[in-house]
Amino acid sequence: MSILVIAEHDGMHLRAGSKSALSAARELAALQDAQIQWLVLGSGLEAVVAEAAGYAPVVFADHPLLVHPTADRYAQVIADVARARGATLIVANASTFAKDILPRAAALLGAGMAGDVTGFAQNDGQLLFRRPMYAGAATATVTLVEGPRVLTVRASAFPAADPLPTLAASTAWPVDPATLPNLIEYLGCESRPGTRPELTEARVVVSGGRPFRSSAEFEELVGGLADALGAAVGCTRALVDAGIAPNEWQVGQTGKVVAPHLYVALGVSGAIQHLAGMKNSRVVVAINSDPEAPIFSVANYGLVGDVRQFVPELIRELAR
Amino acid sequence: MKILVPTKRVPATDDPVRVRPDGLGIDTAGRASVVNPFDAIALEEALRLREQGSTSAEVIAVSVGGADCENELRTALAMGVNRAMRVDSDAALDPWCVARVLAAVVAREQPDLVLMGKQAVDDDANQTGQMLAGLLRWPQATFASRIEIIEPGLLRVARETDRGLETVQIRLPAVVTTDLRLNEPRYAPLPALIKARRLPIEILTPAGLGVTLQPKLRVVRLEQATLERACVRVADTAELVRRLRFEAKVI
Numbered sequence: 001m002s003i004l005v006i007a008e009h010d011g012m013h014l015r016a017g018s019k020s021a022l023s024a025a026r027e028l029a030a031l032q033d034a035q036i037q038w039l040v041l042g043s044g045l046e047a048v049v050a051e052a053a054g055y056a057p058v059v060f061a062d063h064p065l066l067v068h069p070t071a072d073r074y075a076q077v078i079a080d081v082a083r084a085r086g087a088t089l090i091v092a093n094a095s096t097f098a099k100d101i102l103p104r105a106a107a108l109l110g111a112g113m114a115g116d117v118t119g120f121a122q123n124d125g126q127l128l129f130r131r132p133m134y135a136g137a138a139t140a141t142v143t144l145v146e147g148p149r150v151l152t153v154r155a156s157a158f159p160a161a162d163p164l165p166t167l168a169a170s171t172a173w174p175v176d177p178a179t180l181p182n183l184i185e186y187l188g189c190e191s192r193p194g195t196r197p198e199l200t201e202a203r204v205v206v207s208g209g210r211p212f213r214s215s216a217e218f219e220e221l222v223g224g225l226a227d228a229l230g231a232a233v234g235c236t237r238a239l240v241d242a243g244i245a246p247n248e249w250q251v252g253q254t255g256k257v258v259a260p261h262l263y264v265a266l267g268v269s270g271a272i273q274h275l276a277g278m279k280n281s282r283v284v285v286a287i288n289s290d291p292e293a294p295i296f297s298v299a300n301y302g303l304v305g306d307v308r309q310f311v312p313e314l315i316r317e318l319a320r
Numbered sequence: 321m322k323i324l325v326p327t328k329r330v331p332a333t334d335d336p337v338r339v340r341p342d343g344l345g346i347d348t349a350g351r352a353s354v355v356n357p358f359d360a361i362a363l364e365e366a367l368r369l370r371e372q373g374s375t376s377a378e379v380i381a382v383s384v385g386g387a388d389c390e391n392e393l394r395t396a397l398a399m400g401v402n403r404a405m406r407v408d409s410d411a412a413l414d415p416w417c418v419a420r421v422l423a424a425v426v427a428r429e430q431p432d433l434v435l436m437g438k439q440a441v442d443d444d445a446n447q448t449g450q451m452l453a454g455l456l457r458w459p460q461a462t463f464a465s466r467i468e469i470i471e472p473g474l475l476r477v478a479r480e481t482d483r484g485l486e487t488v489q490i491r492l493p494a495v496v497t498t499d500l501r502l503n504e505p506r507y508a509p510l511p512a513l514i515k516a517r518r519l520p521i522e523i524l525t526p527a528g529l530g531v532t533l534q535p536k537l538r539v540v541r542l543e544q545a546t547l548e549r550a551c552v553r554v555a556d557t558a559e560l561v562r563r564l565r566f567e568a569k570v571i
Contacts, residue, residue, distance in 0.1 A: 070488070071450065071460050096481040100462045103415070103447035107454030112416060112536025115445055128540065133443050136547075137337040138346065140443075141540045183459035184488050187476070191484030200482070204570070229571060241501060247465070247480045253444065254500055256482065262570040272336060279547050283568045285560065286551070300568065302551045303560055313557040318571070 001034030002085050005056065006078060006092035006102070009040065009048040016201040017093030017155035022055055024117070024153040025091045026161060031122045034088065039081055039173075041074055043067035049170050054163045058170035059085070065177055068186035069097055075104035076181055081173055082109060082148060094152035094257070095200075102150050112144035116257075118157035135253040136276035155200060156259030156280055192246060196223075199249065202232035204262045207251055207278070209236040211267035211289070211307050215244050221311040222266055228318045234258065236274050252277035267307045270295030287311070321377045321492075323366040324431035325401065326422055328356040329385060329392040330442045343541040355392045357505075358437025360399075361498045364505040365467060366435050367400050373469070378402045380429060384421050386410045390521050397516040398508030405522040407529065414537035415443075419451035424529035426456060431493065432473075438463050438497040449497035459490035463499040 005025045008015040025036050038052045040060040044067075052058045061077045078101065082090055090105065092098035094116045106113040118139075119130040126143060129151065133140045199205065206229060208222035218239065226233045234251040235244075251258055253276040263281035268274060270286070270293055278284070279298050286299035287310050296302045303310060331337070332352040340347050355363070363381065370377040381396035383389040384407045393404040407421050426434065439446035453460035461477035468476045470489065479486045480499045490496075508516070526533050554560045564571045 071453075071462070075454060096463060096479075096483075099446050100450065100460075100479075100481075103450035104454035104460065106416075106447070107419060107451040112414070113447055113451075114537060115447060132545065133542065134333060134337040134346065135441065135444065136545055137333075138339050138542045139545045140542050143538050143540060145534075145536045145538075147536075181457070183457075183494075184461070184490055187487040187489055189481065189484050189486040237500065246484065247499075247501065248482055248484050253441070254439070262564070262568075272333065275547060283564070283570045284549065285564070296551045296553075298547045298549055299551045300549055301560055301563060302553050303557070304553065310557055314561065317557050317561045 001032045002087045003029055003034050003036045003089040003091060004039050004082055004085065004087040005036060006090065006098060007038045007040040007048065007052055008093060008095060008097050009042065011042065011044065012047050014048060014051055015093065015095070016160060016198070017095055019055065019160040020155035020158040021091050021093040021153050022161040023158040025089070027120055027158070028089055028091070031120060031127065032088070037085065039078060041066050041077055053167045053170045055161055056164070057168040059173050060170060061173040061175050063175035063177065065180050066175065069101065070184040070186055071101045071104050072181040072183040074101045075108055076179070077173070077175065078105040079108035087148060090148065090150045092152050093155045098152045102152060106150040109148050109150070111148040111150045113150040114142050114144055115152045117151050117153045132276070135272050136279060137272065154257055156257055191248065196226060197230070197232045199232045199234055199251070199256050200258055202260055204229045204231035204264070205234050205258050205260045205278070205281070206231045206264045206266065207234035207236070207268055208239060208245070208266045209268035210238050212239060212244060218244055221307060224315050225264065225266070225311055228315045229264070231264070236268055236271070265295050265299070266311060268295050269293045270298065321369065321373055321433065322429065322431040323369060323377070323379045323433045323435055324426065324429060325359065325362050325366050325379060325381050325396070326434065326436040326448070327359045327363065327381045327383050327392055327396050328437070328440045329353050329383060329389045330356045330440055333441055339542045339544040343543060345542065353388070353391065355395050356437050356440045358439060358441070358498055360505040361500070361502050362435040362437050363396055363399055363401065364503045365498060368503065369467070369469070380405065380431070382407065382422070382425055384409055384413060384418050393521055394513070394516040394519070395508055397519050398512040399506060403522065404519070405524055407524045407526060409526055409533060411533055412535065412539070413533065414535040415445045415447035415451055416536045417533045418448050419455055420531050421526055421529065422448070422452050423455040424531050425524070428529065433492055434495045436495070436497055438499055449495050453495035456495070459494040460496070461488050461490055461494065462497045464496050465499050465501040467496060467502070
């Protein structure tokens with residue numbers, strides 16, 4: 001039995017979500033008596049491989065043609081390595097990176113796939129996977145047929161893995177450029193580099209909804225409270241649709257799923273699609289002018305009133 | 321240009337979903353069905369590409385499922401697709417099975433582009449388009465929020481990723497999956513909906529397409545996920561900060 005964990009990284013560091021995926025793999029390894037290996041793909045991977053080897057043995061595919069995470073090439077290399085290593089499980093954090101690439105790799109391998117897995121069990125030797133459906137309104141228990149199985153796991157459902165006492169081995173995978181497809185040309189990625197923590201990795205998230213009518217107001221109030229708390233910022237779909245916040249801040253069924261220690265929802269009504277992205281947060285605070293807003297039914301603490309009044313007050317209170 | 325739009329019938333989720341007591345599905349009594357919202361966006365985009373392009377362009381909607389799917393295919397016809405087809409199956413299908421059926425439909429229809437929702441709002445799998453592209457060895461661009469035709473046969477697609485807006489260029493034939501902000505789907509006007517009731521829907525079978533349906537994923541049971549918490553209503557921000565500090569200990 002062999003488990004391959006696909007590492008997601010920024011060229012320098014592993015993403016925190018990948019360390020949670022490794023934790024999930026360790027749970028599976030305990031059930032299955034399996035060996036775990038990272039698979040790291042990219043170009044110029046020394047730093048990432050060195051970090052990854054602190055957690056588990058590494059196989060790395062380092063080649064200039066893998067500099068951008070295009071699904072055609074990454075899926076091909078993942079399938080090649082999985083076959084060569086006889087991987088029975090291929091696991092990654094359920095980010096857009098893995099959601100783009102892993103189903104394609106599953107198709108190349110003829111493997112079954114379960115996405116957004118939040119837990120495992122074993123029954124009569126059969127592995128059972130738990131995953132949300134219907135925007136989190138239902139939790140399904142699913143099985144995958146024998147053969148290689150592909151999983152994405154919710155980072156919020158697993159702790160970050162602890163490092164090993166000593167460095168594990170790392171092995172280079174010989175990338176044959178002649179076998180790599182050339183179907184997708186990567187032109188670039190516009191992201192907003194910021195000083196705030198990454199949304200899916202933050203201990204505290206401050207999220208804004210409809211009452212914020214401009215990017216400036218959002219930044220002043222949601223951003224201001226986030227900075228007072230050392231938090232990441234998030235938002236509802238409506239604000240992204242209105243162009244007030246960028247799409248990478250959207251929390252929900254089709255955006256990011258977060259489970260911080262503290263989630264502060266400012267003027268968020270609590271549509272089921274938004275709740276799907278944050279309901280597993282440890283403590284939820286809601287401030288909303290509508291006392292009947294559904295967000296209060298998933299909140300630990302609620303304050304009824306105008307965010308424009310309460311947020312500046314809250315920032316002052318926190319500064320005391 | 322020929323565009324194939326896989327269209328899935330899903331239960332409307334405006335009202336909270338309830339799991340049936342037997343745990344084998346959700347309670348659909350009194351619940352409407354709709355075109356999966358992401359597929360509606362794909363239908364809209366296909367129609368817009370046809371409207372911008374030559375009149376010879378063709379948009380085909382395809383569903384895999386039982387006769388009840390024809391309702392949603394008729395919505396697609398009323399929106400303006402040229403043809404609709406249904407691959408008949410009453411089995412519980414996973415993304416793998418649907419991708420294999422769609423690959424066979426692609427072999428038969430030879431579209432230039434398969435445009436489909438990034439996920440269906442019932443199983444939230446987000447797999448079928450990528451699996452189809454893998455089976456066909458076609459380029460893929462997932463989570464599209466902008467699609468431009470740069471020159472005949474060359475698409476530039478903006479993709480919504482966790483890291484920001486990524487741009488890729490792909491040659492046709494290709495699979496593109498749609499995200500929320502690609503467009504606002506049109507409503508099918510009532511006369512078109514009435515007219516669509518009489519339009520033909522071609523019926524295919526998996527066997528006729530040479531596909532044996534063997535799902536790899538099986539749902540054993542569903543449970544209702546509980547969301548509710550007892551909410552403490554605080555009087556003011558001072559009380560809130562005090563409780564977060566000393567009671568919840570999260571700040």
